[in-house]
Amino acid sequence: MKKYSRTLLFVLACSATMHAQKAKKTNIKPRNEFIPELMAKMTVDEKIAQLVQFTADGTVTGPKSGNNFIDEIKKGNVGSILNATGVKYTGELQKLNMDNSRLKIPLLFGYDVIHGYRTIFPITLGETASWDLAAVELGAKVAADESAASGIHWTFAPMVDISRDPRWGRVSEGAGEDTFLGSKMAFARVKGFQGNDLMSLNSILACTKHFAAYGAAEAGRDYNTVDMSERVLREVYLPPFKATVDAGVATFMTSFNEIAGVPSTGSKFLVNGILKKEWGFNGFVVTDYTGINEMVPHGYAKDEAHAGELALTAGVDMDMVGGVFLKHLKLSLAEGKVTMAQIDDACRRVLEAKYDLGLFHDPYRYNDAKREKATITKKEYLDAALNVANKSFVLLKNSNNVLPLKKEQKVAFVGPLVSDEFNIIGSWAATGDRNGFAVSIQEGVNKLVADKSKVSFERGVEILKDDRSMIQKAIASAKNADVIVAVMGEFENMTGEAASRTNIDLPGIQKEFLAELKKLNKPVVLVLLNGRPLTLTWENENMDAILEAWYPGTMGGDAIAQTLYGMNNPGGKLPMTFPRNVGQVPIYYNHKNTGRPYLGAKDPEQKYKSRYTDSDNSPLYPFGYGLSYTTFEYSNLKLSSSALNANGKLKVTVDVANTGNYDGEEVVQLYVKDVVGSVTRPVRELKGFKKLLIKKGAKQTVEFELSPDDLRFYNIDMKFVAEPGDFEVFVGGNSDAALNSKFVLVI
Ligand code: GLC
Numbered sequence: 001m002k003k004y005s006r007t008l009l010f011v012l013a014c015s016a017t018m019h020a021q022k023a024k025k026t027n028i029k030p031r032n033e034f035i036p037e038l039m040a041k042m043t044v045d046e047k048i049a050q051l052v053q054f055t056a057d058g059t060v061t062g063p064k065s066g067n068n069f070i071d072e073i074k075k076g077n078v079g080s081i082l083n084a085t086g087v088k089y090t091g092e093l094q095k096l097n098m099d100n101s102r103l104k105i106p107l108l109f110g111y112d113v114i115h116g117y118r119t120i121f122p123i124t125l126g127e128t129a130s131w132d133l134a135a136v137e138l139g140a141k142v143a144a145d146e147s148a149a150s151g152i153h154w155t156f157a158p159m160v161d162i163s164r165d166p167r168w169g170r171v172s173e174g175a176g177e178d179t180f181l182g183s184k185m186a187f188a189r190v191k192g193f194q195g196n197d198l199m200s201l202n203s204i205l206a207c208t209k210h211f212a213a214y215g216a217a218e219a220g221r222d223y224n225t226v227d228m229s230e231r232v233l234r235e236v237y238l239p240p241f242k243a244t245v246d247a248g249v250a251t252f253m254t255s256f257n258e259i260a261g262v263p264s265t266g267s268k269f270l271v272n273g274i275l276k277k278e279w280g281f282n283g284f285v286v287t288d289y290t291g292i293n294e295m296v297p298h299g300y301a302k303d304e305a306h307a308g309e310l311a312l313t314a315g316v317d318m319d320m321v322g323g324v325f326l327k328h329l330k331l332s333l334a335e336g337k338v339t340m341a342q343i344d345d346a347c348r349r350v351l352e353a354k355y356d357l358g359l360f361h362d363p364y365r366y367n368d369a370k371r372e373k374a375t376i377t378k379k380e381y382l383d384a385a386l387n388v389a390n391k392s393f394v395l396l397k398n399s400n401n402v403l404p405l406k407k408e409q410k411v412a413f414v415g416p417l418v419s420d421e422f423n424i425i426g427s428w429a430a431t432g433d434r435n436g437f438a439v440s441i442q443e444g445v446n447k448l449v450a451d452k453s454k455v456s457f458e459r460g461v462e463i464l465k466d467d468r469s470m471i472q473k474a475i476a477s478a479k480n481a482d483v484i485v486a487v488m489g490e491f492e493n494m495t496g497e498a499a500s501r502t503n504i505d506l507p508g509i510q511k512e513f514l515a516e517l518k519k520l521n522k523p524v525v526l527v528l529l530n531g532r533p534l535t536l537t538w539e540n541e542n543m544d545a546i547l548e549a550w551y552p553g554t555m556g557g558d559a560i561a562q563t564l565y566g567m568n569n570p571g572g573k574l575p576m577t578f579p580r581n582v583g584q585v586p587i588y589y590n591h592k593n594t595g596r597p598y599l600g601a602k603d604p605e606q607k608y609k610s611r612y613t614d615s616d617n618s619p620l621y622p623f624g625y626g627l628s629y630t631t632f633e634y635s636n637l638k639l640s641s642s643a644l645n646a647n648g649k650l651k652v653t654v655d656v657a658n659t660g661n662y663d664g665e666e667v668v669q670l671y672v673k674d675v676v677g678s679v680t681r682p683v684r685e686l687k688g689f690k691k692l693l694i695k696k697g698a699k700q701t702v703e704f705e706l707s708p709d710d711l712r713f714y715n716i717d718m719k720f721v722a723e724p725g726d727f728e729v730f731v732g733g734n735s736d737a738a739l740n741s742k743f744v745l746v747i
Contacts (some may be wrong), residue, residue, distance in 0.1 A: 116430060125172050143430075185240075241275075251353065415460060438554045502582070528548050625733075672729055
């Protein structure tokens with residue numbers, strides 16, 4: 001794996017040291033003295049104010065709220081503001097607050113910095129497709145530094161929702177379908193955002209969201225009902241959340257959805273039970289946007305006052321935008337429906353976070369205009385974004401090695417996204433510039449190809465509009481080309497929040513345009529800019545090559561051009577299954593076998609099996625799948641023993657040879673199957689992966705280690721244990737890996 005530039009790491013280290021020293025200048029008591037002394041002086045109103053977050057008038061991230069945040073700040077009614085950005089604006093709001101705060105308690109500024117603040121990295125699903133934890137951590141570290149340099153203290157990220165349903169638009173923000181991969185990514189992102197010292201000016205508070213199981217919304221419809229067994233909740237959806245607690249995450253956000261009849265925002269079982277008690281989380285919990293108010297339409301609270309009582313009692317510490325705590329909590333206290341201890345606990349948690357950031361030392365320490373100017377989109381950060389984008393691409397098809405392109409070829413670039421600088425940075429792109437700063441594919445190609453007669457650029461069609469007026473001009477440009485590259489996909493707002501789709505084909509008449517291009521009998525390369533798995537069955541049959549590029553961010557055009565022309569060899573792997581058709585959804589690799597597993601065409605019983613009569617069960621592209629410009633061969637799978645004992649370790653080794661003509665990175669994946677359990681077990685589960693660069697012609701031996709802890713699951717008694725018995729191991733370059741071996745767990 002490419003080491004990140006020493007310059008970049010040096011820049012980050014210096015800036016951390018320099019800024020950390022600043023904080024030490026102010027004499028202030030240790031937190032365990034300072035906070036109790038402060039709280040002893042606070043009135044009930046001042047304590048409740050710390051539990052109140054309102055949105056400023058910057059980015060809009062939810063339904064209109066009736067609050068006047070400026071007035072509420074002046075009244076000392078606000079503990080935190082979201083959607084205010086920039087040193088100047090946040091500095092002004094902080095001053096307005098400090099001038100009106102009797103006890104000089106600073107505001108906390110939160111913002112959705114999901115995959116970059118101004119230097120935008122690939123969407124999170126794309127970053128995850130890199131399977132490169134260092135790359136993902138670096139992306140978060142860069143985002144944190146740019147955010148902190150711009151007056152932001154707290155990001156509402158990482159979003160760690162596992163999802164098996166590409167109809168749900170928010171898959172673009174997460175780490176895909178797998179718990180093991182999602183947990184590793186979640187841990188890396190928290191480390192990137194928070195660093196090792198929250199007092200450092202390069203760090204910001206992270207916020208694990210959306211707690212919990214938001215990605216399991218029925219029918220992939222955003223905000224819809226979630227209902228599952230506690231076993232599935234704990235085995236599939238909760239581990240990435242727990243991984244962030246292990247990483248020291250400072251805050252959590254509850255989800256909009258209910259689980260088994262209880263909205264997460266009012267769930268004692270989830271918040272006080274699992275998060276705070278079982279996992280020992282000692283940060284603070286914010287709701288999602290008006291999540292408390294929404295317990296009334298959920299039918300779980302009779303009115304907003306009741307909703308506020310349910311939320312505080314469940315363990316929620318801060319009310320995002322809803323205004324419920326501000327309006328009702330004091331009366332609820334007087335009526336004995338909540339306790340002062342509950343309010344104190346919530347207030348303490350919020351104040352501790354502010355202390356840890358150094359805001360009591362200096363409320364304006366994140367408001368350094370010179371630093372902001374020097375930090376935003378600095379070259380090292382743009383280079384990092386380019387590097388991560390290059391790692392995020394997944395090569396889905398490459399017949400006859402039509403890729404990489406050669407500069408002497410005449411290439412017709414067509415499609416609605418060929419010169420796009422707006423959608424390329426994806427949804428949830430914070431303050432990312434959509435008006436010309438991002439590098440389009442056309443720009444990226446023109447930088448690489450000196451002879452402009454070799455390339456042409458025509459839209460041909462729009463993404464959604466039924467407009468065929470440009471097709472002939474594009475066809476004409478393609479007629480003289482050696483290769484056609486079609487750049488297609490979704491608008492950035494077709495994924496992200498409130499963007500579920502029942503049809504996940506390429507939208508509009510893009511496929512029709514591809515069919516016209518196909519008639520020219522020239523190689524057609526499809527480059528996809530999209531935020532979810534799409535149904536590409538026709539494209540897979542008719543395109544010569546397909547490159548999944550997600551939304552690759554600010555430097556996306558350069559990265560795609562470098563990949564198309566072979567300067568970068570794509571090594572990404574799918575973090576989510578791509579179905580053949582939407583009727584298969586939910587579809588995911590670690591499914592159960594059922595009592596009538598369908599073995600495909602060779603199954604002697606073709607009728608009475610768990611199958612469809614109109615489609616294969618198998619996906620179009622499986623989880624973990626991705627090609628390369630080179631080829632890799634796996635052999636010599638060995639286990640250190642055929643038995644694993646209770647306190648033992650099992651070494652798994654495999655040889656991986658680069659048998660092609662390019663150096664390339666491969667993600668070697670280890671899957672395990674628990675053959676029989678006290679409850680049924682998945683057909684296989686990811687238990688390890690290693691991404692490594694293998695030079696052409698070289699072979700490397702890759703080693704994994706398994707222990708009984710890796711084999712634990714919630715057994716019939718809901719005990720998290722490993723059970724003795726037979727296990728199978730599969731190793732390869734995707735979740736269909738066939739190379740296998742066996743061992744027995746002896747306990
Ligand atoms: C939105 C999203 C959440 C985001 C929050 C603040 O509704 O659900 O992910 O962090 O509001 O913008």
